[in-house]
Amino acid sequence: xxxxxxxxxxxxxxxxxxxxxxxxxxxxxxxxxxxxxxxxxxxxxxxxxxxxxxxxxxxxxxxxxxxxxxxxxxxxxxxxxxxxxxxxxxxxxxxxxxxxxxxxxxxxxxxxxxxxxxxxxxxxxxxxxxxxxxxxxxxxxxxxxxxxxxxxxxxxxxxxxxxxxxxxxxxxxxxxxxxxxxxxxxxxxxxxxxxxxxxxxxxxxxxxxxxxxxxxxxxxxxxxxxxxxxxxxxxxxxxxxxxxxxxxxxxxxxxxxxxxxxxxxxxxxxxxxxxxxxxxxxxxxxxxxxxxxxxxxxxxxxxxxxxxxxxxxxxxxxxxxxxxxxxxxxxxxxxxxxxxxxxxxxxxxxxxxxxxxxxxxxxxxxxxxxxxxxxxxxxxxxxxxxxxxxxxxxxxxxxxxxxxxxxxxxxxxxxxxxxxxxxx
Amino acid sequence: xxxxxxxxxxxxxxxxxxxxxxxxxxxxxxxxxxxxxxxxxxxxxxxxxxxxxxxxxxxxxxxxxxxxxxxxxxxxxxxxxxxxxxxxxxxxxxxxxxxxxxxxxxxxxxxxxxxxxxxxxxxxxxxxxxxxxxxxxxxxxxxxxxxxxxxxxxxxxxxxxxxxxxxxxxxxxxxxxxxxxxxxxxxxxxxxxxxxxxxxxxxxxxxxxxxxxxxxxxxxxxxxxxxxxxxxxxxxx
Numbered sequence: 001x002x003x004x005x006x007x008x009x010x011x012x013x014x015x016x017x018x019x020x021x022x023x024x025x026x027x028x029x030x031x032x033x034x035x036x037x038x039x040x041x042x043x044x045x046x047x048x049x050x051x052x053x054x055x056x057x058x059x060x061x062x063x064x065x066x067x068x069x070x071x072x073x074x075x076x077x078x079x080x081x082x083x084x085x086x087x088x089x090x091x092x093x094x095x096x097x098x099x100x101x102x103x104x105x106x107x108x109x110x111x112x113x114x115x116x117x118x119x120x121x122x123x124x125x126x127x128x129x130x131x132x133x134x135x136x137x138x139x140x141x142x143x144x145x146x147x148x149x150x151x152x153x154x155x156x157x158x159x160x161x162x163x164x165x166x167x168x169x170x171x172x173x174x175x176x177x178x179x180x181x182x183x184x185x186x187x188x189x190x191x192x193x194x195x196x197x198x199x200x201x202x203x204x205x206x207x208x209x210x211x212x213x214x215x216x217x218x219x220x221x222x223x224x225x226x227x228x229x230x231x232x233x234x235x236x237x238x239x240x241x242x243x244x245x246x247x248x249x250x251x252x253x254x255x256x257x258x259x260x261x262x263x264x265x266x267x268x269x270x271x272x273x274x275x276x277x278x279x280x281x282x283x284x285x286x287x288x289x290x291x292x293x294x295x296x297x298x299x300x301x302x303x304x305x306x307x308x309x310x311x312x313x314x315x316x317x318x319x320x321x322x323x324x325x326x327x328x329x330x331x332x333x334x335x336x337x338x339x340x341x342x343x344x345x346x347x348x349x350x351x352x353x354x355x356x357x358x359x360x361x362x363x364x365x366x367x368x369x370x371x372x373x374x375x376x377x378x379x380x381x382x383x384x385x386x387x388x389x390x391x392x393x394x395x396x397x398x399x400x401x402x403x404x405x406x407x408x409x410x411x412x413x414x415x416x417x418x419x420x421x422x423x424x
Numbered sequence: 425x426x427x428x429x430x431x432x433x434x435x436x437x438x439x440x441x442x443x444x445x446x447x448x449x450x451x452x453x454x455x456x457x458x459x460x461x462x463x464x465x466x467x468x469x470x471x472x473x474x475x476x477x478x479x480x481x482x483x484x485x486x487x488x489x490x491x492x493x494x495x496x497x498x499x500x501x502x503x504x505x506x507x508x509x510x511x512x513x514x515x516x517x518x519x520x521x522x523x524x525x526x527x528x529x530x531x532x533x534x535x536x537x538x539x540x541x542x543x544x545x546x547x548x549x550x551x552x553x554x555x556x557x558x559x560x561x562x563x564x565x566x567x568x569x570x571x572x573x574x575x576x577x578x579x580x581x582x583x584x585x586x587x588x589x590x591x592x593x594x595x596x597x598x599x600x601x602x603x604x605x606x607x608x609x610x611x612x613x614x615x616x617x618x619x620x621x622x623x624x625x626x627x628x629x630x631x632x633x634x635x636x637x638x639x640x641x642x643x644x645x646x647x648x649x650x651x652x653x654x655x656x657x658x659x660x661x
Contacts, residue, residue, distance in 0.1 A: 093432070132579045186511075189490050
């Protein structure tokens with residue numbers, strides 16, 4: 001049941017293994033429950049920008065009730081009346097331009113920041129179902145815990161919590177915010193804290209906008225280019241090493257979640273969608289500095305399977321894994337990118353980059369096949385006529401090793417990726 | 425006007441639909457009615473629950489925790505009888521806990537007639553802290569089921585009595601939200617949510633009823649009368 005192709009997929013995967021056919025049927029049934037939600041992938045459409053946006057925004061300024069909502073609770077209470085008075089000059093900080101993706105988790109918009117005119121992506125997460133709240137908090141925690149920026153990790157600009165017409169900027173672990181405490185409470189209890197039929201609240205994530213779409217679209221809409229491939233391999237490796245260095249295991253790496261920004265002229269990858277990510281903070285270790293010593297993400301065991309099937313490492317299917325699962329997913333993505341191996345996703349009908357194993361007429365995710373038969377030999381490269389170097393071939397083999405311990409960790413991977421891309 | 429416009433305004437002529445359907449409010453009855461068939465759910469990693477022994481009462485009582493037996497909150501509860509700390513996403517939070525009037529007597533009385541389960545959608549480490557206080561001697565609850573024993577349907581945790589492997593004719597659930605037991609509404613006694621009313625007598629009132637119920641051949645037949653209004657609601661379109 002989780003992103004674009006749905007919360008559906010993620011959840012059914014997370015709860016436990018499921019038999020293929022039964023799982024698919026279940027997803028469809030769940031779709032019925034959701035009814036009206038059409039499911040699409042983030043950054044899917046390429047709608048040209050409309051002209052004349054500026055004038056429209058002017059109109060809207062006059063329409064807005066509240067002004068600057070970045071105020072502490074107390075000031076907001078005092079100025080509730082004043083807000084109406086200043087309404088004439090009030091303006092929303094972000095103007096939503098179009099919807100770029102939707103799932104049961106919420107909606108993603110392309111928006112423009114009023115002050116700077118910068119394009120941003122705004123993700124609106126509905127926080128009524130307990131699991132949605134957990135995913136939202138997990139994503140927020142991961143993004144907020146990244147104090148330093150990394151060029152290849154999508155940047156969170158700010159997070160806003162909105163309920164009953166009031167919005168407030170949120171910070172991780174903010175115990176003074178009643179609304180934030182309610183979200184934590186919902187996560188802990190697994191129940192809706194607000195009574196029915198109260199209005200749900202929303203979390204809005206403002207993030208950098210990636211106009212280049214996702215990795216599927218980018219790669220598949222262009223002629224193969226070894227230089228781009230090489231650059232993407234290095235960028236992806238660098239992003240994952242950065243995340244792991246910061247004790248974050250992404251847990252859902254897939255081409256859908258890898259976005260492309262072309263602001264600088266050259267395509268820059270951005271790893272996004274941290275809803276399933278896990279911050280492996282040392283238990284009890286509250287100090288951010290001290291943590292690095294105690295936590296080794298490659299040994300930090302996580303439970304509950306998650307991530308999308310085709311990129312899932314064998315051990316993820318069993319529900320116990322470490323950061324090495326990200327390395328496996330990366331192996332699948334890079335292998336698929338280099339050879340342009342794709343499949344059609346049953347739900348979204350989209351063509352996606354991903355490697356698989358053929359079993360009769362069926363295609364089976366590599367991780368699942370390896371779980372069934374750990375001795376299975378992967379044919380890398382898959383195509384007979386391939387220019388893949390021996391170095392890359394060996395590296396992919398290692399990244400896709402059945403045993404997580406045989407896979408390089410992100411730091412070894414960085415070194416080896418440098419070597420093989422230089423040699424190639 | 426949509427409140428979003430304060431912070432996030434829609435461009436007047438943009439194709440973004442202002443009246444989004446995602447403003448729908450969660451409706452527990454629609455949720456139960458449209459729940460996917462049980463056989464389609466992927467089972468949580470089911471825990472093996474020890475069978476009843478000869479001395480275990482034949483009847484089974486399944487209790488929800490939050491707002492049924494206790495009320496806990498991260499927001500301050502004035503004069504809370506208990507507090508404890510909980511670790512979540514690398515932060516410590518103080519939790520305030522109050523017990524529903526008559527809860528200890530209720531559990532005492534019930535344990536003579538029922539094998540008692542607590543089945544909560546709360547995270548295990550959270551629920552355990554509450555149970556340490558509520559049932560410090562581990563006398564009341566023979567089995568404790570947590571989040572990991574729940575299923576997740578569209579983001580909502582739901583519970584399945586099948587996990588218990590007990591006779592459903594002899595099983596009764598006491599909880600505040602029927603939608604959390606969507607497959608066993610017939611076994612349910614809905615109880616008023618409790619968030620601190622000191623005059624509350626719900627648990628006390630239920631004691632004679634439950635004692636009598638424990639003698640019945642099939643609880644569901646007895647409960648049907650009680651939950652008739654619920655079934656009417658569910659059959660409405």
